[in-house]
Amino acid sequence: MSVTDGIAVVTGAGGGLGRALALELAARGVRVAAIGRSPGGIEETAAMAPEGRIMTVMADVADADAVRNAFAAITEAAPVSVLINNAAVYPRRDFLDESGESFAATVAVNLGGMVNCTRAALDGMVRTGRGRIVNVSTFADMAPLPASAAYSVSKGAGRILTRALVADLGDRFPGIVITDWMPGMLATRMGIADGLAPGVAARWGAALALWDDPALNGAVFEMNREVLPPRGLKARLRDALLMRRRPPRVIPDS
């Protein structure tokens, strides 16, 4: 079974990068399930693709029960072979304006959504031992910007989730391949005005999601290039001595 045989689920597909990813996958001949919080956005996305290529599923990714139901509906059509965890919110809010509840609500979407969707997608993936999960990530956790605490914390936790998933599943299910992807600064509602067109980034993201190589498990990509894990001086020296240095991988076919 190849990853293109099943359905690719894209969360947050009602606009921005999620819409572009869904359309790019559909253009590559993949069946797509577009998950969104409101019907308007995802239906618009589906209408932009060839007839019948994109199914729309309304669900709030923060709601575990809704996500379970959504995946049950999708799986009835075909097994889920690809998941792109894209849905996220970025409320610009001074920490002094946050309440425990408002902070937790952001975490519930950005981290909880990733957990809910990944958990639901894995039900089918562990049966076949195959699957592809791409977590849309940022470097926001490295040096949090002002008025971005909940976003930085939850997106950083998402990156930890990727590593934790690899620790739990990597050796047992080498055919379930999980990677982080930083799309770059985009010209979307969440991004910056003079950023990258989401359609350009989506070509990288879709190609990465369809790149089904077990050796990618746990890898981190920024735009179309791999970000190698930071290495200390000693480790770099040892790599050089043993000729183990390898160049960062580049996403092919994008």
Added chain:
Amino acid sequence: MTADIRETLWDVIVIGAGMGGGMAGRRLAERGLKVLFVEKGPQGYRAEHQGIDPEMGDPVARLLRGYWPGPIRARIDGRDSEFFGPIGAGVGGSSVFYAATLERPERHDIEAIEGRPHPTGGWPVGYDAMRDWYAEAEQLLHVCGQADPLSPEACTLEPPPPLSGVDAALMRSLRGAGLHPYRSHSAIRYLDGCHDCLGTKCPRPCKMDGRSAGVEPALATGRAALLDRCDVRRLCGTADHVSHIEVARGGEVFDLRARQFVLAGGALGSPRLLLASASEAWPEGCANHSGLVGRNLMFHLNEVFALWPQQTAPDDGPSKAISLRDFYHWQGQRFGTVQAMGLKAGYGEIVHVLGGMFDRSMLRHMRALRHVTRLPAAVAARVLGRAQVFVGLLEDLGYPENRVTWDASAPDAIDITYTLHPELLARRRAFRRAIRAGLRGHRSLFLTHAPELNFGHPCGTLRMGLDPATSVLDADCRAHGIGNLHVADASFMPTSMGVNPSLTIAANALRVAEGIARRREAGE
């Protein structure tokens, strides 16, 4: 579901769902008996593909993966060490991780023949009595391969897949040296897209093991059930009868009842459970009148060497399909088989070998130095190039002081005491000399230097024999004096033989199960 299981009086409870328990349970269920498998580890997911990772130390993570959770705490030649062995805990037991080499022993492994006396005088069951069980095990496990040209005994083998280029070159090369290589006997069906799961769980019913050829067909009969993640704490009963077992599962402790019990927790696990079952009825432990429960522990010694084919061989992967028995019994001495390990002498394997040497050396307490082994390994990988890795298995003999013991304060730790006897060390030197001499004309290099025990091949700890004073089990593998307690794992073996134990475990488990079914039919 467990409420049903708890209220049932089972025909047979099988403790341990590995190769022995799996095959015994399958035969019993197929013969119409109601069978419950009680397994310490998890059933797991069928698509899992992990191998055994000796570096993984966390007991929760280990058990989830089907590894025995605790360490082996070994006192070897008086020196203490602690490490994780290649021991499974889960459906299929250790066999889901094995390399599926299922070779029959030689006649002299089991009984005395002219010019080849047997160290114990012979097993209470002779080769001819075992032969049909071997044939049946070979059939159920889909063993493929080629007959050993040196053996007069026929095996029941399916044809092997086409020989790889590297194996063909090695065959020619070894034959040219006057040796008798043949296609190893392997329980892999080579289904389309076979991953060749040597050392890893097979995600499909392609590698045949205690799970795919034992527990799964047993469950498919509809007469067997499985209780996984279930710790058996003790056997309970009267002097001559086991009435129930006390188990712990998910924080609950309860009893499970059956008419017959088959113990198949492995040669390290089964004797420990009997020792843990000491009670008023069995003050020395269950079935331990002889005091021999846990004793006569045997392993094989691994003699690992790299071998270069004489002719240039195509570089199409590691050899895994060749065995030879030219050194099996040599100038009156009991050695064992030689087989390809399915490894190329590449960088990783050499790091592993060197790392293992390091762990056994005096430097082992300085962990930081362990990385130093990587440097010579990088050099060695260049020098070794395309060598293939072989292992010679040297038969170990039973000594009562070599034993596995039970520590109630650390139930998951496997405590063993083992002394390398001068007799074994002398035989080892002779084995290595024989291999070296026999491979004349080939470039070869031993990768093991200090004696290396094969912790994946434990056996002998509940010895089968006719005399209750010098053995634990009778010829039917029933405990002397306890009519409804049977053993179906490697514990029964009076000697360790010169081959991998799995086929013998499977064959004997079928024999034990058939005995239970027949006695039941006879109304005993």
